[in-house]
Amino acid sequence: MSALPINRAELEQIVRKVVYERVLTNVRGPAPTLVVHASARHAHLSREHLDQLFGPGYELTVDRELYQPGNFAAKETVTLIGPRSRLISNLRILGPLRNRSQVELAFTDAVSLGFENVPVRLSGDIDGTPGCFIMGPRGMAELKEGVIRAAIHVHMNPSEAAYYGVKHRDLMKLRVGGDAGLTFNRVHVRVDPTVRLNVHMDTDEANACGLHLAKEIELFRVGE
Amino acid sequence: MSALPINRAELEQIVRKVVYERVLTNVRGPAPTLVVHASARHAHLSREHLDQLFGPGYELTVDRELYQPGNFAAKETVTLIGPRSRLISNLRILGPLRNRSQVELAFTDAVSLGFENVPVRLSGDIDGTPGCFIMGPRGMAELKEGVIRAAIHVHMNPSEAAYYGVKHRDLMKLRVGGDAGLTFNRVHVRVDPTVRLNVHMDTDEANACGLHLAKEIELFRVGE
Numbered sequence: 001m002s003a004l005p006i007n008r009a010e011l012e013q014i015v016r017k018v019v020y021e022r023v024l025t026n027v028r029g030p031a032p033t034l035v036v037h038a039s040a041r042h043a044h045l046s047r048e049h050l051d052q053l054f055g056p057g058y059e060l061t062v063d064r065e066l067y068q069p070g071n072f073a074a075k076e077t078v079t080l081i082g083p084r085s086r087l088i089s090n091l092r093i094l095g096p097l098r099n100r101s102q103v104e105l106a107f108t109d110a111v112s113l114g115f116e117n118v119p120v121r122l123s124g125d126i127d128g129t130p131g132c133f134i135m136g137p138r139g140m141a142e143l144k145e146g147v148i149r150a151a152i153h154v155h156m157n158p159s160e161a162a163y164y165g166v167k168h169r170d171l172m173k174l175r176v177g178g179d180a181g182l183t184f185n186r187v188h189v190r191v192d193p194t195v196r197l198n199v200h201m202d203t204d205e206a207n208a209c210g211l212h213l214a215k216e217i218e219l220f221r222v223g224e
Numbered sequence: 225m226s227a228l229p230i231n232r233a234e235l236e237q238i239v240r241k242v243v244y245e246r247v248l249t250n251v252r253g254p255a256p257t258l259v260v261h262a263s264a265r266h267a268h269l270s271r272e273h274l275d276q277l278f279g280p281g282y283e284l285t286v287d288r289e290l291y292q293p294g295n296f297a298a299k300e301t302v303t304l305i306g307p308r309s310r311l312i313s314n315l316r317i318l319g320p321l322r323n324r325s326q327v328e329l330a331f332t333d334a335v336s337l338g339f340e341n342v343p344v345r346l347s348g349d350i351d352g353t354p355g356c357f358i359m360g361p362r363g364m365a366e367l368k369e370g371v372i373r374a375a376i377h378v379h380m381n382p383s384e385a386a387y388y389g390v391k392h393r394d395l396m397k398l399r400v401g402g403d404a405g406l407t408f409n410r411v412h413v414r415v416d417p418t419v420r421l422n423v424h425m426d427t428d429e430a431n432a433c434g435l436h437l438a439k440e441i442e443l444f445r446v447g448e
Contacts (some may be wrong), residue, residue: 014354022372036374070298091239105319106431107431107432107436108332108427108428108431111431119403120403120404121432149404151403151404152404175409178431179343179344179375179410180344180373180375180376180410181254181408181409181410182407182408182409182432183406183409184406184412185405185406185407186403186404186405186406204332204428204431204432205404205432207330207331207335207428207432208406208428208429208431208432208433209333209432210331210344210373212331
């Protein structure tokens with residue numbers, strides 16, 4: 001045995017590691033189905049702003065249910081007016097209504113509108129972000145703040161979080177293969193019992209990695 | 225010595241590795257200055273197409289020298305007409321002229337123009353790529369092929385390639401830190417004695433990683 005280029009302690013350590021990983025794989029069970037979506041620019045509106053834009057008591061019309069239960073793309077769109085009088089028309093509203101209005105743009109959109117400092121934020125975290133004007137068929141609304149570029153994030157339920165060994169607010173990585181292969185190093189984990197496993201990136205990110213062509217996509221814990 | 229949890233052979237191996245790395249660092253010398261640029265959509269033209277668009281024998285006017293010696297953004301622009309009669313005006317021409325015309329678009333541009341299958345290619349590698357029409361002040365030119373999304377790449381001279389331990393046509397990785405941190409996993413190495421160390425990415429890639437905000441950028445060999 002002394003001719004082996006490894007000692008007993010090391011050998012035992014390697015065997016333990018292999019056995020442990022095999023056990024872990026069995027515990028983890030099959031990987032949950034990973035769905036990745038590119039979110040085009042859109043707006044979430046408060047009741048107050050919807051009233052100003054579409055008239056008092058107006059209700060959004062569902063155009064298409066989204067992947068996450070209860071969320072939908074509305075038939076209604078608005079016009080977004082940026083800081084240098086440039087605008088984007090047909091900005092889609094996503095429902096349901098929220099407590100605070102919020103506009104999510106890719107940097108490409110932000111640049112074309114003349115916004116200079118749109119920050120990367122998680123949805124809802126809009127304190128101190130730029131504002132904008134929105135025009136609807138019945139009036140104009142001013143958002144004092146709420147224009148963000150949404151940080152790439154992954155929705156998952158607690159059992160999916162357990163599978164990956166992560167918790168709410170952790171960061172994960174997403175590797176996208178293909179000709180334009182890249183790895184997103186800061187994918188924010190959002191755990192909620194009502195959701196389905198789903199990565200949301202914006203159109204810049206989807207276009208950078210060629211998401212429409214990508215075949216190999218892998219979500220993993222930082223450090224793995 | 226028998227109480228140490230490591231044997232002599234391993235110890236020697238580790239010492240050799242540490243010493244070797246220290247020597248290598250000294251041999252490598254200081255890191256060359258890494259400059260990363262985002263290339264907006266643009267066209268390279270052949271003599272034949274320039275003649276068709278601007279008149280026989282026309283010469284491009286230098287608007288701005290680019291970072292790579294001899295390359296320039298021309299004052300002249302053209303209109304690019306996509307497959308569904310959508311167009312982009314003011315498409316910048318980059319000089320000097322080339323043997324074959326080529327249009328480089330980000331996927332965002334390609335989608336807005338109605339192109340469906342723009343491939344990711346290295347500059348010049350345009351066989352079998354989509355074509356387009358280009359309109360200039362004196363006429364229209366048809367490119368039978370040449371519309372690509374340029375693959376992210378790094379220009380370097382041979383001594384910079386030696387510093388990184390890479391050669392022409394290798395792939396490297398580029399890690400961009402910050403809120404939208406990501407790693408480009410397939411950065412193509414282009415070695416040429418006349419160039420300066422310089423990564424070229426397109427506007428989708430720059431917007432995805434928030435290049436305008438990024439402070440920490442690192443180019444490294446695959447496997448490091």
